Amino acid sequence: MSAARAAWFLDFDGTLVELAETPDQVRVEAEVVDMVRDLERASHGAVALISGRRIEDIDRLFAPLRLPVAGQHGAERRGASGRLHRYPANRRGIGTMHGMLRAWVERRPGLLLENKGSTLAVHYRRAPELAEPLGTFMLELVARMHGSYCLQGGKRVFEIRPSGMDKGSAVLEFMREPPFIGRMPVFVGDDISDESALAAVLNLGGTAVKVGDGDSIAPWRLQGVADVHAWIRSSIAARSSEEEAG
Known part of the structure; x- marks a missing residue:
């Protein structure tokens, strides 16, 4: 798949980075930040992280890269414009x-x-x-x-x-906004909480990828974080080949 035609939605823990014993033990290596930045450039900004973590935690882990992101399973969301949307919590x-x-x-x-x-x-x-x-x-x-x-x-x-807020609803909100609108959505995730987003992209005719073992609605599967990185890099390379050919 070429990165240029897709709207990329990526889970974080267990997808872009390995799970750790506690959330604060997770680190994002520089090469992972560089890979996501390259994907963002290849897709003209159509990359968003969809996480159960808070947005401020994702920003800290990916600094200095600042991406569109949904945190807390969609209870907070920042679009490509930088506008922040927050669910009015009780x-x-x-x-x-x-x-x-x-x-x-x-x-x-x-x-x-x-x-x-x-x-x-x-x-x-x-x-x-x-x-x-x-x-x-x-x-x-x-x-x-x-x-x-x-x-x-x-x-x-x-x-x-x-209730009513999940990763799937976050993906649907992003798909109504530039630069995601009109693109083929891709979601990659490893956990039960990702199933709503996998279902959302399938309903939009997109690509749903489950990472690791376990039942899933996703028709495509990658075995682990290393395979996710390899697939993303191959998509970036496909975009580079298109530019050279064009």
Whole structure:
């Protein structure tokens, strides 16, 4: 695939970089930043990162590169114009759930709680035996919010996010804006939370790529992060060949 004709939507953790034991242990190597910058140039700016992380965290990891990005599963989004869109979070509800989660987590070593502002995440990679009781407790918290929030599973993580906001909705919003509009969307992701975005690009006639093992709606698959890098670089090279031929 040539990079020039696509609108590229890329998950971050587990797709562009390997997963780490905790989110703050992840680093982005300079060659990965350079690769994404080259893809951005080859696609005339039609590259966006779609992540569960906060936008400010993505910006810090990719500095000095500043891209269109959706953070917190679409609860915040920055378009190519630089305009920032934020879901009007229920701060009181998030605060209540955060307080109850913090008390629950503090009594159980090995869990890591993140308050991202519009979403809450609890990582249980260091305590996998707590997955079932943790999921049950977080479902109980969500039920108290009367449908305004939902529970999202992932790789050794549970997240509470606003209902109706997901990675798929973020992709659809980007596809209504330049420079993405009119292009063939491509989404690459590795986790359960990416399935909504994979479905969105398929519904638009685009290319959906699942990274790693596990069930997925995606008809295409890459085995790991190294394969993602190789595929992106081959797409950039195809664009360079087109320019030389033209």
